[in-house]
Amino acid sequence: MLSERRLQVLRAIVQDYVGTEEPVGSKALTERHSLGVSPATVRNDMAALEEEGFIAQPHTSAGRIPTDKGYRLFVDKLAGVKPMTGPERRAIQNFLEGAVDLDDVVARTVRLLAQLTRQVAVVQYPSLTRSTVRHVELLALAPARLMLVLITDTGRVEQRMVDCPAPFGEASLADLRARLNSRVAGRRFSDVPKLVEDLPDAFDPEDRGTVSTVLSTLLETLVEENEERLMIGGTANLTRFGHDFPLVIRPVLEALEEQVVLLKLLGEAKEPGVTVRIGHENAHEGLNSTSVVSVGYGSGGEAVAKLGVVGPTRMDYPGTMGAVRAVARYVGQILAES
Amino acid sequence: MLSERRLQVLRAIVQDYVGTEEPVGSKALTERHSLGVSPATVRNDMAALEEEGFIAQPHTSAGRIPTDKGYRLFVDKLAGVKPMTGPERRAIQNFLEGAVDLDDVVARTVRLLAQLTRQVAVVQYPSLTRSTVRHVELLALAPARLMLVLITDTGRVEQRMVDCPAPFGEASLADLRARLNSRVAGRRFSDVPKLVEDLPDAFDPEDRGTVSTVLSTLLETLVEENEERLMIGGTANLTRFGHDFPLVIRPVLEALEEQVVLLKLLGEAKEPGVTVRIGHENAHEGLNSTSVVSVGYGSGGEAVAKLGVVGPTRMDYPGTMGAVRAVARYVGQILAES
DNA sequence: CCTGGCACTCTGGTCGTCCGAGTGCCAGCA
DNA sequence: TGCTGGCACTCGGACGACCAGAGTGCCAGG
Numbered sequence: 001m002l003s004e005r006r007l008q009v010l011r012a013i014v015q016d017y018v019g020t021e022e023p024v025g026s027k028a029l030t031e032r033h034s035l036g037v038s039p040a041t042v043r044n045d046m047a048a049l050e051e052e053g054f055i056a057q058p059h060t061s062a063g064r065i066p067t068d069k070g071y072r073l074f075v076d077k078l079a080g081v082k083p084m085t086g087p088e089r090r091a092i093q094n095f096l097e098g099a100v101d102l103d104d105v106v107a108r109t110v111r112l113l114a115q116l117t118r119q120v121a122v123v124q125y126p127s128l129t130r131s132t133v134r135h136v137e138l139l140a141l142a143p144a145r146l147m148l149v150l151i152t153d154t155g156r157v158e159q160r161m162v163d164c165p166a167p168f169g170e171a172s173l174a175d176l177r178a179r180l181n182s183r184v185a186g187r188r189f190s191d192v193p194k195l196v197e198d199l200p201d202a203f204d205p206e207d208r209g210t211v212s213t214v215l216s217t218l219l220e221t222l223v224e225e226n227e228e229r230l231m232i233g234g235t236a237n238l239t240r241f242g243h244d245f246p247l248v249i250r251p252v253l254e255a256l257e258e259q260v261v262l263l264k265l266l267g268e269a270k271e272p273g274v275t276v277r278i279g280h281e282n283a284h285e286g287l288n289s290t291s292v293v294s295v296g297y298g299s300g301g302e303a304v305a306k307l308g309v310v311g312p313t314r315m316d317y318p319g320t321m322g323a324v325r326a327v328a329r330y331v332g333q334i335l336a337e338s
Numbered sequence: 339m340l341s342e343r344r345l346q347v348l349r350a351i352v353q354d355y356v357g358t359e360e361p362v363g364s365k366a367l368t369e370r371h372s373l374g375v376s377p378a379t380v381r382n383d384m385a386a387l388e389e390e391g392f393i394a395q396p397h398t399s400a401g402r403i404p405t406d407k408g409y410r411l412f413v414d415k416l417a418g419v420k421p422m423t424g425p426e427r428r429a430i431q432n433f434l435e436g437a438v439d440l441d442d443v444v445a446r447t448v449r450l451l452a453q454l455t456r457q458v459a460v461v462q463y464p465s466l467t468r469s470t471v472r473h474v475e476l477l478a479l480a481p482a483r484l485m486l487v488l489i490t491d492t493g494r495v496e497q498r499m500v501d502c503p504a505p506f507g508e509a510s511l512a513d514l515r516a517r518l519n520s521r522v523a524g525r526r527f528s529d530v531p532k533l534v535e536d537l538p539d540a541f542d543p544e545d546r547g548t549v550s551t552v553l554s555t556l557l558e559t560l561v562e563e564n565e566e567r568l569m570i571g572g573t574a575n576l577t578r579f580g581h582d583f584p585l586v587i588r589p590v591l592e593a594l595e596e597q598v599v600l601l602k603l604l605g606e607a608k609e610p611g612v613t614v615r616i617g618h619e620n621a622h623e624g625l626n627s628t629s630v631v632s633v634g635y636g637s638g639g640e641a642v643a644k645l646g647v648v649g650p651t652r653m654d655y656p657g658t659m660g661a662v663r664a665v666a667r668y669v670g671q672i673l674a675e676s
Numbered sequence: 677c678c679t680g681g682c683a684c685t686c687t688g689g690t691c692g693t694c695c696g697a698g699t700g701c702c703a704g705c706a
Numbered sequence: 707t708g709c710t711g712g713c714a715c716t717c718g719g720a721c722g723a724c725c726a727g728a729g730t731g732c733c734a735g736g
Binding site for chain 1: 472473475477479485487489495497499571572573574576577587588591592594595
C-alpha cells in the first residue's frame with residue numbers, strides 16, 4: 001500500500017507534467033509543491049512509485065512521467081471533477097440556447113466542447129432506440145412507392161423509401177397512417193415492435209403485403225444501429241498533442257474517421273457518470289496514446305446518447321471531466337425543452 | 339518568352355520534386371530525364387526560370403523547387419489530365435454503385451476520392467437551389483404547429499418546423515398540401531418563388547396567415563445557402579504533407595472545420611471543367627500552402643454541387659485531376675440513375 | 677548557343693566536449 | 707524506522723568544429 005505522501009507525490013507529478021509537458025524531477029517537485037520533505041525523500045518515494053508502475057522515466061537521469069496506470073490512480077483517487085465556474089456555465093447555456101434544430105444543437109455542442117477542453121470533441125446524435133416516437137408519416141410518391149418519415153422526440157428525422165408489393169390506395173394509406181400514429185406516437189422505440197405486430201390483420205388481404213412491408217421498414221429503421229451518426233470537431237487541437245507528432249497523430253485521425261470505431265468507443269463506457277479511458281485502456285490500437293473522456297446525455301433522466309473528448313493521455317483530467325459533464329447536462333436541458 | 343526546352347526543364351523539375359520531395363539540381367535532372375543537354379546548360383535555363391519566378395531555391399547551393407507560379411504554368415501548359423485506367427474506372431463504378439441513399443453516395447465518394455488521391459477529400463451535398471422538387475409534405479404535429487418536409491430529386495430531405503399564427507384545419511392542410519405539390523413538384527427550386535406567390539389568395543382569409551408562413555418557410559429553406567452541407571474525409575493524409583508539419587497542418591485543419599470556408603472555396607471555382615487553385619491563389623490564408631482541385635458534378639448535364647481534394651501544392655496534378663474528374667463523372671451517373 | 681571546367685558556397689551529418697539536471701546510494705540524525 | 711544532506715555517477719542535449727557532397731555561377735572555348 002502506498003502511503004499518503006506518496007500519493008501526494010504522484011498527484012504532484014501528474015499536475016506538473018500535465019502543465020509543463022516535461023519529465024518532472026525530485027527537486028522541481030519540492031520547489032513547486034510544499035510537500036514538507038526534502039528532494040531525497042521524494043526520490044525514495046518516486047523509486048517506490050516506479051516500482052509499482054505508476055510512473056516511469058523516459059531514460060536514466062531524466063525526471064519521471066506518469067504511466068497510464070499512474071493517471072488511472074490519479075483520476076480514481078487523487079482528483080475530483082473540477083466544476084465549471086458560474087460565468088462558464090452561463091456561457092455554455094447561452095451558446096446552446098441559440099440552436100435552431102437538432103443538427104444545430106449537435107454542431108454547437110461539438111464546438112463548445114472542443115473550445116472548452118481544447119481537444120477533439122465527439123458528439124453522438126441522440127440514439128433512435130432509446131427515444132420516443134413523435135410522429136410517423138407516410139407519403140405516396142408513386143402508386144406503389146411510399147416514403148416513410150419518422151420524427152423523434154429529440155427532433156431527429158429519418159426517412160426511408162418503401163417499394164410496395166402492390167398499389168396502395170389513398171384511403172388505405174390514410175387509414176394506415178392514422179392507425180400507426182395512434183399506436184406508436186409518444187411510445188418508446190423499443191416498445192414499437194409489439195405495438196404494431198398485429199396491425200396487418202386490420203387491413204384488407206390485398207393491402208396486407210404493403211402494410212407488412214411498411215412495418216418491417218419501420219422496424220428496420222428502429223434497430224439500425226449503424227445509422228447512429230456522430231459529429232466531431234476541434235481536430236485542429238491535435239496539433240497540441242506533443243512533439244513526437246506525426247507518428248501519434250496519424251492513427252488518431254484515422255480512428256476519428258471511422259465512425260464505427262468511435263461509436264464503439266463511446267458505447268463501451270457504461271458507467272452512469274463521466275467515464276475516462278486512459279491510453280491502453282482503449283481497445284482501439286490507434287488510440288493507445290490518447291485518453292477518452294465521455295458521458296451520456298439525454299433529454300429526460302435517461303441517457304439517449306454519449307458525448308466526449310479525445311485527447312492526449314497527458315491532459316487536465318479534472319478540468320476536462322468538469323467541462324464534459326457540464327456540457328452534457330446543459331445539452332440535456334436544451335433537448336428536454338425543445 | 340520561354341523556349342521549348344526551358345519548359346521541358348520546368349516540367350522535369352516539377353515531376354521530380356513531386357516525386358522526391360527534395361529540391362532538384364541540374365545534374366540529377368539531366369540524369370533522370372533525357373534532355374539531350376548538359377547540366378551546365380540546364381543551369382542556365384534554371385537561372386532564367388528563376389528570374390521569371392517559376393522556380394526558387396530554398397537557400398543558395400541547394401536545388402530548385404517550383405513556385406506557385408511554376409506549378410500554375412505546369413498545370414496550364416505542360417501537363418494534361420491523366421485519365422484513369424480501365425480497372426480503376428470499374429473499381430470506382432462498383433464502389434459507388436453499392437450506395438443505398440444520398441448520404442451513402444456522398445460518404446462513399448469522399449472515401450473514394452481520399453483513397454485515390456491520397457489526399458483530403460471534400461464533397462458538397464447536391465445543392466438545393468439547382469435541384470428540382472420531388473415532393474412537399476406537410477404534417478400537423480399540433481393544431482398550430484406544422485412540419486414541412488421537402489424532398490428533392492437527388493434524394494435529399496429537408497425539414498422545418500412551422501409555428502402557425504392560427505390553428506389550421508385538417509381540410510385546409512390537405513388543400514394546401516395538394517395545391518402546393520401540384521404547382522411545384524418536378525419544378526426547379528429557382529422557379530418555386532414565382533410559382534407560389536399567389537397561393538394565399540386561394541384560401542380563406544383566416545388561413546392566409548398560416549399559408550404565408552408556410553410559404554416563407556419553404557422559400558427560406560430553398561435559399562438558405564448556409565444549409566449547404568459537405569462531408570470531408572481522408573484527413574489522415576495530412577500527415578503526408580511534409581516535414582515542416584505542425585505549422586502547416588494546423589491552419590489546414592482549422593479551415594477544414596469551417597464549412598463556410600470550404601463552401602466558399604469550392605464556390606469560387608467557376609470553370610466548367612476541373613479547376614485547380616494553387617497555393618496563394620486560395621483566398622483563405624490557412625490554405626496558402628495547399629492546392630485545391632475541384633470540379634462540379636450533377637445528376638443531369640448540369641452541375642448541382644462540387645467536389646474536390648485539398649493537398650500540398652507539391653502534388654501529382656495530372657493524376658489528381660484525373661481522379662477528381664472521373665469520380666465526379668461517375669457520381670453524376672449514380673445520381674441520375676437513382 | 678552549348679559545354680566542360682573551376683572556384684565558391686552552402687547544408688547536413690558526425691564527432692568531441694561540456695554542462696546540468698537528475699538519479700541512487702550511503703551514512704548520519706531524530 | 708524514516709528523513710535528510712552529501713556525493714559520485716550517468717546521460718541527454720546544446721554547442722562548436724569539421725568535413726564531404728551537392729549544387730551553383732561564371733567563364734572561356736568550341
